[in-house]
Amino acid sequence: MKIIALICLLFILILPSCCDSTDTNDDYTSSDAKIIGYDYRKCMCCGGWFVALNKDTLRIWNMPEDFTKxxxxxxxxxxxxxxxxxxxxxxxxxxxxxxxxxxxxxx
Incomplete structure (x- = not known):
């Protein structure tokens, strides 16, 4: 019984390390853009910075604090x-x- 419990414990500890990370640098696109303003709207999904990127206007939510300065x-x-x-x-x-x-x- 101890062997089965040990095998189950090892399986539980090892299994998560087999998964791929979804936040790798390969997922990101590198582009030139233009920050055009701040989104002052007040709603649940508003805020951030407007950026002109590839002929679209998108929003950046996670502007690094040092870059905001x-x-x-x-x-x-x-x-x-x-x-x-x-x-x-x-x-x-x-x-x-x-x-x-x-x-x-x-x-």
Whole structure:
């Protein structure tokens, strides 16, 4: 009985490590973009920064705090280079204009 319990315990501990991570750098697209303004709307799925990207206007929800400080000193619009992907869960599941930024820098 102890052997069966040990095998089950090992199986439970090892199984999660076999799964692929869904947040790898391969999932991100690298693009030049232009930050054009802040989304001041007040709703559950509003807020963030508007960005002109590939002829679309999208929103960045997770702007890095150190980069936000840089933006505070700049006049918009600001040319940037970013690594990003579309958010497909939460508000991103119903609103297709929300992106997750991995890295961002001034151009």
């Amino acid at each position: 840089i933006l505070d000193e700049k006049e918009l619009p600001v040319d940037v280079h970013l690594s990003w992907k579309k958010i497909t869960d939460g508000c991103g599941a119903t609103m297709d204009d929300i992106i997750l930024v991995n890295t961002i820098s001034l151009r």
